[in-house]
Amino acid sequence: MMVGDSPFPLLRLPSLPFRRVARYMDIYDRFTLSLVSKRTKYLVKWINQKNMEMNIEINVKEKISVGIHVPHYHQLCCSIKGYPENTKLEVSKWGSGKWFTCDKPGYRLEDFLNHVLEIYHRSYVDYFFIDILSPDMHVFQKTIKSCSSLSVSNEVTDDDYIWNILKTFKPTRALSLGRGIEHQIVPETQRRHLEDTPLYDVSRNDFIDGGWDVRRKDGTVATCTFDDDAYFQLALSYVSNRTKSLVISIDLKCTEVMIQIEEAIIVRIDFPSYDNLICTFEDCPENGESKVHRLRDTREGFTFHKPEYRLEDSLSHIFEIYHQPNIVTVSIGRLLPDMEGFRRCIKSFSGLYISRDLTDIETWNILKTFKPEKRLCLDHIPFGNDKGMSFKGLECTIHVDGGYDIRRKDGTVAT
Amino acid sequence: MSCEEPTTSPTPENNITVVSSDGKEFLLDLKLTEQSETLARLISNFEYDRTDVKKDPVPLGNITSAQMQKIIEWLQHHRYYPKWEQNDIHYSTSFTFETWVEEYLNIPNNEMFELLNAANYLNIPRLFSTICRIMASRITGKSAEQIRTVLNIKTDVKNDVYTGIPIQEDSSSSEDGMSEISLSPSPPPI
Structure with a gap:
């Protein structure tokens, strides 16, 4: 350009040269040109960016930003600032340090969104992430017909609002609601x-x-x-029968389930990933409410309460979703009103621990009910003797001087 | 009939005469016309490459003599260049022009505009692409406001006379609309 030269009349070019000039611009410059005037917007739109392979994503966080990604090429980011009073558009080019603020008087948020979608011949976006409550969902309803992938942050917990989001964006390929x-x-x-x-x-x-x-x-x-995440999976299984069968279908495994009957009933579930879950039934059997939390983190947890669920139902539920784990150990410190019912929900167990606090009759009843076949520990030390012995496949650790004769169904007797 | 002769004197067998819009005649070597797809197709259609065919002057109604002079200069310089490959039709961060091209295109914007239109009309891909790339580079990296200044687009917002509220309007007082030159039989592919 020569000194004192008149401006180049770009907009008076025939279509072909104009399109070629625009094609020699990158996505940032082309988008900038579209913001210059209404006319340039139509010219840029006209150069057929319809078939351009690109992703448009909108993030609604502290601010609203529109990202335009062209694979192996450039990324353009448009941030809406000053919404809703004084809406401005800050356009930046990823990694280049280039940016400028565009203030188009009279342009509202929906105008800027429409502008972006219009020049790329779009009525949908590829990805929409919403983190906070948007001041006005109608803005998006006016502009975006659908999106491929919708992600709603776990910050958004209002059911009606989530439902409104789903109705507005109609995700066609992927939906992510909160964590999990x-x-x-x-x-x-x-x-x-x-x-x-x-x-x-x-x-x-x-x-x-x-x-x-x-x-x-x-x-x-x-x-x-x-x-x-075991925590999430267990929570999901409690939601409904359908989600329960859904969780069962993914064939989850746990390494061990330990049931401890004390004042409260505690079920500890160990997983191959060394994760652990603790389910606590405090007012059992009167109240089947269970509190679930991680072993390492008692702050995070949820309470599950289904009026019709008894302790046995909750245990059956756990055994069902983990497909009857091989290692189940039961530690009994007190008797339950329905020990038979409790026993029935455990198909097989690998160890039975009986507390010293139980009387001989209670212990005897427990042994009759459970009939341990693998491992038995009687923590009963009336005589201060500590002796371990193992015979006929039943490993017993009996902390008593003497023992109990157990007559099996096949006629053999174990002590 | 005046006749501008290129540096190498063409013989009657291997040249054609083109007439600019202001009536000036130019004798062009057939070798040079190969760079213009418009002329090359015309020569092929009328079989002007045969010595036994009478060659009428070719009127170029959209090209002035000054533009034709400039174009012939380009054609002469690129006479022995390999055929232009249409493989750089997209944005590129790095491109350079030879010094001769930079000097050749160091012309006022209005001349550049006319030259681009002429290159488009005659379908000379190398010249067409070069000018387009230079024009794109002048806009690169500028903000919307800066582009308005470069292109002398006044504003596209004015206040509504009744309400005083800004309304969008297609302004650009200096822009009278897209000029319609569509005589190229086959535009360069994009």
Whole structure:
């Protein structure tokens, strides 16, 4: 450009040269040009960016930002500032340090959103993340018809609001609500069936590979995958019968279940990942309410209360979702009103510990009820003797001087 | 009939005559016309490359003599360059032009505009792409306000006369609309 030269009349160019000039610009410059005037907006829109491979994502956090990603190319970020009184658009180019603020008087949030979608011939966005309550959801309802992937932060807890979000954005491919549940369409080759053994995907540590195929009305199949977090899975299983069968279908395993009957009844569940869950039934059997928390973190927890659930039902529930774990140990410090019912919900157990506080008759009744076959520990030390012995497959640690004769069904007697 | 001759004197067998919009005639070597897809197609259609065919002057109604002079200069310089490959039609962060091209295009904007239109009309891909890339580079990295200044677009917002509220308007007082030149038989592919 020469000194004192008149401006280049770019907008008077025929379509072909204008399109070529625009094509020689990067996405940032092209978007900037679209903001210059209404006319340039239509010209930029006209250069057919429809088929451009790109992702548009909107994040509603402390501020509203629109990210435009072109694979292997550039990323453009438009942040809405001063909403709602004095809405301005800050446009920046990722990694370049280039940015400018565009103040278009009369432009509201929906105008800026429309602007972005319009020049890329879009009525939907690829990803929408909402973290806080938006001041006005109608703004988005006016502009965005749908989105491929919707993610709602766990900060958003209001059911009506979440429902409103779902109605507004109509996610078509993936939905993530708070922590834990992810719903997405997975390719046929990666889809797994209920009878398959779940695999732990190294690349996605947070989620179990597998899940629940859901056939939609339109014939497409979506798969619910699950957070690889025992705490979440147990909570999900309590939600409804459907979610319970859903959790059962992913074939979860635990390494050991320990049931301790003391003042409260405590069920400790150990997992291969060295994670542990503690379920506490405090007012059992009067009240079947259970409190669930992690062993390491008692602050995080939830209370599950289903009026019709008794202790036995809760235990059966746990055994069912973990597919009858191999190692179950029971430690009894007091008798329950219905020991028979309690025994019935445990199909097999590997160890029985009986407290010293129980009387001989109580201990005898427990032994009659449970009939231990693998391991028995009688923590009863009336005579101060401590002796361990093992015979006929029943490993006994009997802390008494002497013992109890146990007559088995097959006629053999163990002591 | 005046006749501008390129540096190498073409013989009657291997040249054609083109006439600019202001009536000036230019004798062009057929080798040079290969760079213009418009002329090359015209020569092929009328079989002007055959010695036994009578060659009528080709009127170029959209090209002035000054533009034609400039274009012939370009064609002469790139006479022995390999055929232009249309493989750089997208944004590139790094591109350079040879010194000759920079000097050649060190012209006022209005001349650049006319030259771009002429290159578009004659379909000379190398010249067309070069000018387009230079024009794109002048906008690169600028904010919307700076682009307004560079392109002399006044504003597209004015207050509503009744309410005083800013309303959007397609302004650009200096922009009279897209000029319509669509005579190229086959525009360069994009």
